[in-house]
Amino acid sequence: MSKLLWKCLLISPGVLLANLAFSGAALAAEIPVQTEVKQQANSLPKDSSLSQTQQYSDETAQVTSVSQFSDVQPTDWAFQALQSLVERYGCIAGYPNGTYRGNRALTRYEFAAGLNACLDRVNELIATATADLVTKEDLATLQRLQEEFSAELATLRGRVDTLEARTAELEANQFSTTTKLVGEVIFNVSDIFGSDKRAVPSGVDPDTAPDLDSNIIFADRVRLRLNSSFTGSDLLQIRLQSRNITPYDTNVTGTNMTRFGFDGNQDNDTVIDKVNYTFNLSEAVQVKVDAADGNIYDNINNFNPDLASDAKGALSRYGRFSPIYRTGFGGAGATITFNPKGSFSASAAYIARTANNSGSDGGLTNGAYTALGQIAFQPSDAFNIGLTYARNYQNSLSGVNMFEGTGSVYAGNPFNGVATVANHYGVEVAFKPSSKLTISGWYGYSNAEAKADGTGVDEGDEASMNYWAATLALKDFGKEGNLLGLIFGQPPKVSDNDAFTSAARTTRREDNDTSYHLEALYRLQLTDNISVTPGAIVIFNPEHNNDNDTIYVGTLRTTFTF
Structure with missing residues (x-):
C-alpha cells in the first residue's frame, strides 16, 4: 500500500x-x-x-x-x-x-x-x-x-x-519594450482636365489666367510612426514623413478646391513632422500635448468616421471633415477632453502656429493661434452631433490661411495678407442607420475682421464666410473591407466683405457665384495591408466664379500599411 x-x-x-x-x-x-x-x-x-x-x-x-x-x-x-x-x-x-x-x-x-x-x-x-x-x-x-x-x-x-x-x-x-513601429505608404497616380485655363477669383478676367497644366503624375508619401507607451494608458507619438505629391493648388489649377487630403511636396526629404503625448489625468479627463505639427482634427471627434482618414478615406482635402477643424493646424499646444468615453463630452484646444518663434509676432501667446471648444453628444451608436466654436488669429509671420487650403482664395485670405482675427461656428452630424452605412454632414459660418490697414483694406473691415457638405459612406460594398464614398458640398465662400482687391477699390474680395464639390471614391481592400482607391473630384464653378470651366481630377491611390 x-x-x-x-x-x-x-x-x-x-x-x-x-x-x-x-x-x-x-x-x-x-x-x-x-x-x-x-x-x-x-x-x-x-x-x-x-x-x-x-x-x-x-x-x-x-x-x-x-x-x-x-x-x-x-x-x-x-x-x-x-x-x-x-x-x-x-x-x-x-x-x-x-x-x-x-x-x-x-x-x-x-x-x-x-x-x-x-x-x-x-x-x-x-x-x-x-x-x-x-x-x-x-x-x-x-x-x-x-x-x-x-x-x-x-x-x-x-x-x-x-x-x-x-x-x-x-x-x-525586439526593437523596444515600450515602442511599436507603424508604417504607411501611399502611391498616387493622378491627372487634372476639363479646362484650358486655370481658375481665377471673382472679378478677374479668365482670359488673363495661365494655361492649366494637365499631365499625369505619379508620386508617393511615406510615414513611419513610433508609438510609445510607458504606463499602458498613455501614448508618445513621433512621426517621420517624406513625400513628393505636388498639390493641385492655385499654382497648378488656380484654386485650392482641387487639393488632395494627402498632398505635400518636400522632394522626399525625411523630416520629423509630428511629436505629441497623450495621457489620462483621470478616467474622465484626457490630455494631448502637441510639441510639433499639432492639428485639432487629429485630437477631437470630427464626425466623419469613415472618410476622415487621408490614407483610406476621402481623396480631397475638403471631403475629410469640416474646415472649422483646420483653423488650428501645424503648431504646438494642448487639447483636453472631458468624459472622452461618455455619451456627452466636451473638448477644449489651443494651438499656436509659431510657438517656437521668439519674435514679437510669434511665441505661444503673442503669435498666430486657434482656441477651440466643442460639445459632442452621442446618445447612441447611431447618432452623433457636435457644436463647435473656434477663434483664431493669423498674421504676416504665420501667413494668413484661414481654412488650411480649402475653399476659395478670398475665403482663406479675406484681407489680402493683413493680420486677421475670426470667429468660427459649426455644427456637425453623423448618422448610422446601420453598421454599414454612415451619413455625415456639416455647416459652418465664420466672421473675420482685419486688424491692420493694407492695400484696399482698412483696419476693422469685416468679412463673412460659410460652407457646408453632406457625405455618405457605405462599408463592405461588394466585398468585406471595401468602401464606397460620396461627398457633395459647397467649399468655404466669402458672401460679404468690406475689403477690396486693390487700392483702386473697384472690386470687393467677395465670391459672387457658388462652387460645388462632388467626389466619388471606391476603396478596394485587397488584403489586410493593401488597399486601392480609384476616384474622381469634380469642382463646378471653381473659385465661386461661373466664368471658370469645371475642373475634373482623376486619381488612383494605393495605400500600404504595416
Whole structure:
C-alpha cells in the first residue's frame, strides 16, 4: 500500500500539471507570438520570494461542495470534473466572494497555490491512509493515464521548450519594450482636365489666367510612426514623413478646391513632422500635448468616421471633415477632453502656429493661434452631433490661411495678407442607420475682421464666410473591407466683405457665384495591408466664379500599411 501511495504522490501532480499544460498549450497556439511575449513577461515573478504565492493562497477559500460556486452551473462542460475534485478530493479552492472564475486566465502564482493545495491533500490522504478515498483502482488509472499519454507529454514538453526559446529570442532582439513601429505608404497616380485655363477669383478676367497644366503624375508619401507607451494608458507619438505629391493648388489649377487630403511636396526629404503625448489625468479627463505639427482634427471627434482618414478615406482635402477643424493646424499646444468615453463630452484646444518663434509676432501667446471648444453628444451608436466654436488669429509671420487650403482664395485670405482675427461656428452630424452605412454632414459660418490697414483694406473691415457638405459612406460594398464614398458640398465662400482687391477699390474680395464639390471614391481592400482607391473630384464653378470651366481630377491611390 505504501508503494501505491508513493506513486499517487508522484503521479497526481503530474496529472494536474498535464491537464493545465494541455489547456495552456491550446490557448498559446491561438495567440500571436508578440502577445505570447507580452503575456509571459507580465507573468514572470518580480523576485524569488513566495510572498505572492502565499497571497493567492490566502485570498482563496476551500469549499466542500461545487454548489458553493455562484458562477458554476450543472450545464457547464467541466461541472462533473469540478464536482469530483471538490467533493471527492477536496483540493479545489474558490475566491472569497464565492466564485470560481473558470473562464479567466491562470497566473503562475495561482497555479502554484492550486498545486500546493492538491499536494497538501495528497499528504493528508497518505498520513491518514483513508482507503475509501484513494483506491487501488484510482492509482491504477493514474498509472495507465501516465503511460498512455507519455508520448503526448513528451511532445508537450518539446513545444514548451520551443516556445521558451522563441520567447527568449524575441525578447533579446525586439526593437523596444515600450515602442511599436507603424508604417504607411501611399502611391498616387493622378491627372487634372476639363479646362484650358486655370481658375481665377471673382472679378478677374479668365482670359488673363495661365494655361492649366494637365499631365499625369505619379508620386508617393511615406510615414513611419513610433508609438510609445510607458504606463499602458498613455501614448508618445513621433512621426517621420517624406513625400513628393505636388498639390493641385492655385499654382497648378488656380484654386485650392482641387487639393488632395494627402498632398505635400518636400522632394522626399525625411523630416520629423509630428511629436505629441497623450495621457489620462483621470478616467474622465484626457490630455494631448502637441510639441510639433499639432492639428485639432487629429485630437477631437470630427464626425466623419469613415472618410476622415487621408490614407483610406476621402481623396480631397475638403471631403475629410469640416474646415472649422483646420483653423488650428501645424503648431504646438494642448487639447483636453472631458468624459472622452461618455455619451456627452466636451473638448477644449489651443494651438499656436509659431510657438517656437521668439519674435514679437510669434511665441505661444503673442503669435498666430486657434482656441477651440466643442460639445459632442452621442446618445447612441447611431447618432452623433457636435457644436463647435473656434477663434483664431493669423498674421504676416504665420501667413494668413484661414481654412488650411480649402475653399476659395478670398475665403482663406479675406484681407489680402493683413493680420486677421475670426470667429468660427459649426455644427456637425453623423448618422448610422446601420453598421454599414454612415451619413455625415456639416455647416459652418465664420466672421473675420482685419486688424491692420493694407492695400484696399482698412483696419476693422469685416468679412463673412460659410460652407457646408453632406457625405455618405457605405462599408463592405461588394466585398468585406471595401468602401464606397460620396461627398457633395459647397467649399468655404466669402458672401460679404468690406475689403477690396486693390487700392483702386473697384472690386470687393467677395465670391459672387457658388462652387460645388462632388467626389466619388471606391476603396478596394485587397488584403489586410493593401488597399486601392480609384476616384474622381469634380469642382463646378471653381473659385465661386461661373466664368471658370469645371475642373475634373482623376486619381488612383494605393495605400500600404504595416
